[in-house]
Amino acid sequence: MEQIRNIYCVGRNYKLHAEELGNDVPTKPMIFGKPTHSLIEAVGEEIELPGTRGELHYETELIIHIARPYEAGVTLDQMVDKIALGIDFTLRDVQSELKKKGHPWLLAKGFKNSAILTSFHPFPGLEACQQTDFTLLKNGEQAQRGNIRNVIFDLMTLIQYISEHFGLEKGDIIYTGTPEGVGPVSDGDVLSFMWGDDNWGEFTARLR
Template sequence: MIETIRNIYCVGRNYRLHAEELGNAVPTMPFLFGKPTHSLVEANGQEVILPGNRGEVHHEAELVLHIARPYEQGMRMEDVIDQVALGIDFTLRDVQSDLKKKSHPWLRAKGFPNAALLTKFRPFESVEACTAQNFSLRKNGETVQDGNIQDMLFDIPTIVAFTAEHFGLGKGDVIYTGTPAGVGPVADGDSLELVYGEEVWGNCTITLRS
């Protein structure tokens, strides 16, 4: 499935508490950035290698949408989205902070290999079905992030329409919809589990390598 993904869009600061925990202004419209497909890696129980010599690497767990067909204004989400997954937008936080100070793009902090972790995709039923379950990230058995898409500043229809209008949206594209509060650094040897409701959808072990 990862091999067929075309574009990776990510929504930044889409949960108020996450924006505030990093000292960022709460956005008044969707704030998007991208990752290269070279960043993709599946959370299937394996070792995931991340940079260990560029400052802290932070986890940002998110619900991820898979687009089934080009979006047209007014389409139902059930006709646009065919599958969902959980993912982690890994971020080089120290690098990102330096880039923000210089008003430079974030790509170097967000687009490194293995920076876009994904579980296997599951069928998408509806937006309402997604709000019925929390998603969470467990680190070494402890829940460190827990969220629900009903707490997003910009809901799924808004994100989809905005992305399509400004960047284009077609079959095979994915959207990381934003992360709830609780982001933090990973350490060498950390065990991560992405959980939907009470079901583990994917897991991996982190290796930090210089």
């Protein structure tokens, strides 16, 4: 895997996902980060995940790879050169306790191997992405299905917002949010990522 500089994630970017967890629908992008050691590629092997800290939920997302620093007037095709699929794993019970206390989510979101991603593929353009659903299969059955045409904040809005507040450089990646249908993963589950009809990667979850 090539070196990734920064991992930005977008919370509650699909209305139905916000509602399924009983959260307010945001009026501005909700951005959080993950440490780089949380990143691991899904290449068919077993991936070790925490199994003793409450429920562990998958959140399947489209990931964009930033090709250059942002500046006014650039287009989406200039900013994004590659895409992948991935999971923003969340320790849901831990997150719920942190939210009650008003604390940051890092303990629930930033653990080792919490940022899964497939290999990258060339960015096909916004229209092609909006015409293609992404799907997570759990043990061969559909667990989640989404399309970025349903996001609250589109890709260029996210790029502009993150650049303004944090900065964006070549090699940064953005997890663009998860659709509805998040749920728990169990030890031994096989999780597969589909882009349309194409399998982009899979792994076996090992909870320890």
